[in-house]
Amino acid sequence: MMLPIAKPGTSKENKTGSWRSFRPETDKSKCIKCGMCELFCPEPCITGVEQSKKPEEKTFPKTDYDYCKGCGVCANVCPVKCIKMVPEEK
Amino acid sequence: MVKKTVEGSFAVAEAVKNCEPDVAACYPITPSTHVAEELASFYANGEIKEYIATESELSSMSACIGASAAGSRTVTVTSSQGMALMHEAVFNAAGNRLPIVMIVGNRSLSAPLNIWNDWQDSITERDSGWIQIYCENGQEATDAVPQAYKIAEAVSLPVMVCFDGFYITHAVEPIDVPTLEEVRKFLPLFKPAVKLDPKNPISMGEYAFPSHYQLFREDLHKDMLAAVGKVKEIHDDYAKMFGRSCGNGLLEEYRSQDADIVLVSIGSVCGNAKEAIDQLREKGEKVGLVKLRLVRPFPYAAVAKALAGKKVIGVFEKAYSLGAVPPVYGEVLAAVADAKAKPVISSFTGGLGGKDVTVGNMLELFGKLKQGKKLVEWV
Numbered sequence: 001m002m003l004p005i006a007k008p009g010t011s012k013e014n015k016t017g018s019w020r021s022f023r024p025e026t027d028k029s030k031c032i033k034c035g036m037c038e039l040f041c042p043e044p045c046i047t048g049v050e051q052s053k054k055p056e057e058k059t060f061p062k063t064d065y066d067y068c069k070g071c072g073v074c075a076n077v078c079p080v081k082c083i084k085m086v087p088e089e090k
Numbered sequence: 091m092v093k094k095t096v097e098g099s100f101a102v103a104e105a106v107k108n109c110e111p112d113v114a115a116c117y118p119i120t121p122s123t124h125v126a127e128e129l130a131s132f133y134a135n136g137e138i139k140e141y142i143a144t145e146s147e148l149s150s151m152s153a154c155i156g157a158s159a160a161g162s163r164t165v166t167v168t169s170s171q172g173m174a175l176m177h178e179a180v181f182n183a184a185g186n187r188l189p190i191v192m193i194v195g196n197r198s199l200s201a202p203l204n205i206w207n208d209w210q211d212s213i214t215e216r217d218s219g220w221i222q223i224y225c226e227n228g229q230e231a232t233d234a235v236p237q238a239y240k241i242a243e244a245v246s247l248p249v250m251v252c253f254d255g256f257y258i259t260h261a262v263e264p265i266d267v268p269t270l271e272e273v274r275k276f277l278p279l280f281k282p283a284v285k286l287d288p289k290n291p292i293s294m295g296e297y298a299f300p301s302h303y304q305l306f307r308e309d310l311h312k313d314m315l316a317a318v319g320k321v322k323e324i325h326d327d328y329a330k331m332f333g334r335s336c337g338n339g340l341l342e343e344y345r346s347q348d349a350d351i352v353l354v355s356i357g358s359v360c361g362n363a364k365e366a367i368d369q370l371r372e373k374g375e376k377v378g379l380v381k382l383r384l385v386r387p388f389p390y391a392a393v394a395k396a397l398a399g400k401k402v403i404g405v406f407e408k409a410y411s412l413g414a415v416p417p418v419y420g421e422v423l424a425a426v427a428d429a430k431a432k433p434v435i436s437s438f439t440g441g442l443g444g445k446d447v448t449v450g451n452m453l454e455l456f457g458k459l460k461q462g463k464k465l466v467e468w469v
């Protein structure tokens with residue numbers, strides 16, 4: 001008998017990256033480390049910028065493709081349009 | 091073993107009470123209202139632990155799902171539009187493998203609005219993963235209740251006990267209702283394999299990705315097919331203990347073994363079919379009846395065996411699949427598809443929305459079948 005049950009904390013095992021048909025790619029040469037993408041990502045799978053940090057401590061945003069579902073929200077909110085949605089090809 | 095002269099609904103409700111459900115959740119609807127009403131008075135008298143007077147049938151089924159998931163033995167009662175309103179939760183109950191028992195007083199579906207009997211309400215839910223048992227009279231419906239709980243809890247699938255609205259729900263008959271002590275000997279305590287428990291938290295009704303969803307459905311389908319054996323086994327145990335049976339637990343063969351012409355049907359209308367058969371037998375006509383008790387899972391092998399070698403078969407059903415062959419007829423066709431000698435199989439849809447089906451109507455059906463031509467018609 002298969003039961004549709006789950007133990008607590010198992011959502012990290014559901015790797016939503018398999019849903020993606022477009023992959024966000026960030027052009028670091030244009031990125032201003034504003035952290036908007038990190039703030040808006042619904043997964044949330046963008047880390048590194050951390051708006052609370054001082055400008056000199058900020059790093060470039062890093063996308064975790066295991067969970068990025070390719071929704072494109074980050075590309076849409078980026079003020080300098082440095083995130084491109086590239087088709088996933090298998 | 092004491093026979094009481096009692097209304098079908100009240101006998102069924104008493105059988106439910108004697109199965110000691112932890113939670114009853116009901117919204118009354120004609121013609122099964124008396125069952126819900128009686129369960130409510132048992133609760134008022136302290137004989138049922140919990141009765142939730144819900145605000146709709148969708149809530150009744152949802153309450154049963156929650157209570158069953160928490161490890162309670164549950165019951166709900168409905169008919170017609172009430173069952174239609176439950177629809178999405180009906181599928182959920184089965185998908186979550188919850189052994190809920192639902193008492194169904196069979197009634198037509200709107201429109202036009204009609205409160206009378208046919209089987210369209212539960213037949214429409216035939217693909218939901220619920221076991222469906224149909225009963226000919228108050229005694230069969232009463233006996234089906236403890237069996238329903240035992241089956242449900244043995245195979246982790248919900249069970250509907252279906253009996254014809256008014257014809258059985260409201261008919262006063264002499265019925266032997268199994269007592270609390272008797273039921274306790276037959277029905278073990280409910281011990282769920284998994285349940286909601288704050289000490290060991292789990293989520294039920296989980297999401298399944300495309301990679302897994304179908305596996306769950308296939309597993310459910312296989313377990314449904316396999317449940318045929320359990321239904322029969324539990325029926326046989328009950329028959330041994332209480333001395334009452336319904337055919338072989340899957341279907342009943344009435345004077346059909348040596349018959350050339352056999353009618354297949356379900357429920358209370360089988361009483362009139364049996365009377366017509368007795369009359370025709372007196373004239374030397376070899377006619378008989380196969381009364382289906384289990385409709386989901388459909389007992390294909392048992393039906394094929396009961397109909398083996400028959401020349402003419404007619405299926406009479408108070409149900410339809412608009413724009414397609416009627417549902418029970420379709421199942422019978424599938425059951426005999428591999429038979430060596432091809433019988434002539436006719437379909438009769440009738441008795442819808444309480445349209446009277448008399449002994450005379452049954453005699454007419456046998457008259458039509460005798461001509462040996464295939465007919466698919468509404469009568």
Ligand code: SF4
Binds near residue numbers: 045071074
């Ligand atoms: S595409 Fe969507 S999910 Fe992926 S990183 Fe951007 S905002 Fe997050």
Ligand code: SF4
Binds near residue numbers: 026
């Ligand atoms: S929104 Fe654009 S500019 Fe701002 S951190 Fe993200 S990628 Fe860089």
